[in-house]
Amino acid sequence: DIQMTQSPASLSASVGETVTITCRASENIYSYLAWYQQKQGKSPQLLVYNAKTLAEGVPSRFSGSGSGTQFSLKINSLQPEDFGSYYCQHHYGTPYTFGGGTKLEIK
Amino acid sequence: EVKLEESGGGLVQPGGSMKLSCVASGFTFSNYWMNWVRQSPEKGLEWVAEIRLKSNNYATHYAESVKGRFTISRDDSKSSVYLQMNNLRAEDTGIYYCTRGGLGPYFDYWGQGTTLTVSS
Numbered sequence: 001d002i003q004m005t006q007s008p009a010s011l012s013a014s015v016g017e018t019v020t021i022t023c024r025a026s027e028n029i030y031s032y033l034a035w036y037q038q039k040q041g042k043s044p045q046l047l048v049y050n051a052k053t054l055a056e057g058v059p060s061r062f063s064g065s066g067s068g069t070q071f072s073l074k075i076n077s078l079q080p081e082d083f084g085s086y087y088c089q090h091h092y093g094t095p096y097t098f099g100g101g102t103k104l105e106i107k
Numbered sequence: 108e109v110k111l112e113e114s115g116g117g118l119v120q121p122g123g124s125m126k127l128s129c130v131a132s133g134f135t136f137s138n139y140w141m142n143w144v145r146q147s148p149e150k151g152l153e154w155v156a157e158i159r160l161k162s163n164n165y166a167t168h169y170a171e172s173v174k175g176r177f178t179i180s181r182d183d184s185k186s187s188v189y190l191q192m193n194n195l196r197a198e199d200t201g202i203y204y205c206t207r208g209g210l211g212p213y214f215d216y217w218g219q220g221t222t223l224t225v226s227s
Contacts, residue, residue: 001171034213036152043204043217044152055215087152091212094168098152 002026002090006099012107017078021102023071023088032092035064035073038101039084048073049091080106109133109216111205116221119195123225127190129205129218136186137161140208143179143190146220147201155179155203156190157212173199195225 003026013019023033031051036044046055048064051071061076075082083106088099115127127143143155156179159166167179178191188205202220209215 032211036214043220044214045217046209046213046215049209049211049213049215089152089154089213094154094157094212095170096154096157096212098154100151 001095002029002092002097004088004090004097004099006086006088006102008102009100010103010105012105013078014107015078015080018074018076019078019104020075021073021086021088021104023066023073023099025069025071025090028068029090029092031067032090033064033066033071034089034091036087036089037082037084038087044087047086075104109207111207111216111218113203113205113218113221116203116223118224118226120227121196121225123195124191124193125195125223126192127203127205127221127223129188131186131188131205131207134207136181137183140212141179141181141188142206142208142212142214143188144204144206144214144217145199145201145223146204149198150201153201157208158188192223195223197225199223200225 005024033051035048038044052064063074086102110132113129140159142157157168158179176194181188204220205218206214207216
């Protein structure tokens with residue numbers, strides 16, 4: 001199975017800052033990577049698929065990049081509603097696997 | 108508006124069975140792959156099972172951890188997907204989400220989740 005490793009596991013930042021979360025795949029997954037946001041007590045929501053395509057309704061301050069084994073999610077000008085947990089997931093064939101998550105907290 | 112509504116969770120003893128259901132609305136259900144994804148504090152988010160379309164002969168795929176114990180199925184006439192879970196183990200405990208496959212096998216819509224607890 002393809003292993004997905006996210007870093008950092010947790011991150012503290014202030015409103016207005018720019019943050020970057022990284023995700024590494026254990027083998028080449030081309031651009032078959034998705035990012036999700038999950039707020040406390042809620043279901044995950046799709047942010048990005050195919051490594052860089054924003055899902056419908058996702059603000060442009062979010063951007064995804066990368067290919068192969070190295071990927072990143074960048075959030076420009078953090079807003080209060082951006083705090084929560086973020087997960088990457090490869091969609092390069094079953095079994096689909098998720099990263100361990102990054103918890104983004106308010107500083 | 109796309110909606111996915113799960114039901115059927117609860118408390119079950121180890122070795123027992125449970126069937127989860129998910130009713131979809133707001134889109135043409137028969138055109139989309141459907142999946143079950145679960146979440147627990149111990150394992151995080153874990154993909155469980157996928158079912159494809161009638162044109163794919165309703166092909167199914169499973170995580171190794173549930174293969175042979177869980178069965179995913181769908182009824183396009185009822186816009187519903189199911190997860191039959193047998194021989195349940197404590198490590199199957201978690202929140203089970205019904206998810207829709209997007210244009211690719213990522214999950215573009217999620218239900219609110221239903222909680223399964225396997226314990227004696």
